[in-house]
Amino acid sequence: MVATERTLAVSGFWHANAGSLLMALTLQRKAAELGVADRLAVPTRRSRLAEVPHARTLLLPNYAGNRLRNLASTALGALPQTALSPLGLVRPDAALGLVDLSGFAISDQWGPSKAEERSQRAVEFASRYQPVLFLPQSAGPFEDPRVRTAFVAAVSAARRFFVRDEASLEHAERSGADMSKVTSAPDVTFDCVVPPPQDAVPDLILVPNERLVTPETGSVEVVTYVDLMIQLGQIGRQLGRKARVVVHGGSGGDLDLASRIASALECRVELLGPIAFKSSVGDRSVVVASRFHALLSSLAQGASAMALGWSHKYPMLMDQFGLSEFNTTPSKALSTPERLMGDLDDHARSGAQRIVAQEQVREARARLTDVWAELASFSSDVNNP
Incomplete structure (x- = not known):
């Protein structure tokens, strides 16, 4: 079931990180410009979404093991989307698809738990024929077998997994992932153009x-x-x-x-x-x-x-x-x-x-064309097996 509001599910957002917020704001603006979605749905409390206009809370379990949150998400997720929309809540199956904007989650430095959480979410959305897109991010080096397995599964579930640097691309090539889905692209915040100060000082x-x-x-x-x-x-x-x-x-x-x-x-x-x-x-x-x-x-x-x-x-x-x-x-x-x-x-x-x-x-903005083209395609084939 797709909600009347066109909503993109988002993973990898961390409200306290300014870089993560800038990626979310850039994604929201481009999704609106492309006519893909009106809102983002993020798996976090409403109080943490104040700086993302019109954002909703996505009812996803916390795979890190928060039992109370898992129970609440499961119980609320049993309600129809029509009952959840007035509460600012979105069921996963009511979203157009999943966009992951993690900056550096699937990496050995953060350990296997975070990588497996990102991968599991991608696999679940893909199993419902909802498109999955990983925005440009760093990854690797995949020396930990569990991190490597999570990356391979995430790539398999995604329509495209963008990495933002050559080192990450090399790590991906050695991981055993399907490289037809892995592409290099710059960070999306290059597309957030802000005028410099008029009275710049040294x-x-x-x-x-x-x-x-x-x-x-x-x-x-x-x-x-x-x-x-x-x-x-x-x-x-x-x-x-x-x-x-x-x-x-x-x-x-x-x-x-x-x-x-x-x-x-x-x-x-x-x-x-x-x-x-x-x-x-x-x-x-x-x-x-x-x-x-x-x-x-x-x-x-x-x-x-x-x-x-x-x-x-x-x-x-x-x-x-x-x-x-x-x-x-x-x-x-x-x-x-x-x-x-x-x-x-x-x-x-x-x-x-x-x-x-x-x-x-x-140059970076020109190279981001492929990323936004993938995002634009979400609106044309949602839930089509």
């Missing part, structure tokens, strides 16, 4: 990420990471830049790191949504970021940036924008912070990055 924007100090994904001591950010901020000020510390999503861990950095630099912490953040970055900005979508948004706006990352997706992005020399680790950056910041400041003042950004964004 600022230095610091964006921390707790993943660098979390044992599962990083290997840096908190004090080392915070000290580096503080040093870079102080050097930036000596170069005539206004220091800004921004939280770009994540849990309270990002805010804790940002508060320590901002306190030392005697500036305030800025809590910005993804659109507000992107619109605050200009081609005179220098950005030091550990959040992927903060980095991508900054580069797309013509800023010169330094990446302090924790996975292969960071060097792939920096290389795309010709800034591989500024892709580094906290330990390496600590050895030559003055040189790194000096070179980055010189690069920003040259204005060269603006031209690179314009070319890369134009």
Whole structure:
């Protein structure tokens, strides 16, 4: 049964992550532009959907093992969609199809549980002849057999699985998945065009990420990471830049790191949504970021940036924008912070990055045509075996 409201089911959304929110907003806008769907349905509480206009709650079980949520979803899911619509709820079989916007879920670093959850949802939708699409994301390296099996199953269930970097494509080729369904494409947020600030100033924007100090994904001591950010901020000020510390999503861990950095630099912490953040970055900005979508948004706006990352997706992005020399680790950056910041400041003042950004964004948007074509096809063959 298809609801009278044309609704896309979404998996991989995390309300506290600004990058995830930016992907959801981009997807929502394109789905409306293409006449595919009016709303997104996300498996999370309504209170977490405030920044996604008109979103609904998708009644999916939590495969991570939340028994109470599973029972509630099962009980409500037995009701007809006509009874659920006024409550802002959507049955899985009432959605047009499933779109996964995970940034990096099917990977060894997150373990098999998350990968198997994404895969299981895709298989269930496909079993009802509902189309499944994985938006461009990083994946791999699939050294864990369970993660590899989950990826192969997800690809099999999907109409297309887009990966957003060459490393992920290589991982996919070695996984045993059906490569006729796997295609490389840029991150969809390249299609979220935001005007730069009219009164751009030479600022230095610091964006921390707790993943660098979390044992599962990083290997840096908190004090080392915070000290580096503080040093870079102080050097930036000596170069005539206004220091800004921004939280770009994540849990309270990002805010804790940002508060320590901002306190030392005697500036305030800025809590910005993804659109507000992107619109605050200009081609005179220098950005030091550990959040992927903060980095991508900054580069797309013509800023010169330094990446302090924790996975292969960071060097792939920096290389795309010709800034591989500024892709580094906290330990390496600590050895030559003055040189790194000096070179980055010189690069920003040259204005060269603006031209690179314009070319890369134009090329990325052109390559996203295939992604949106797959999404557009949802409206033509829903529930047709």
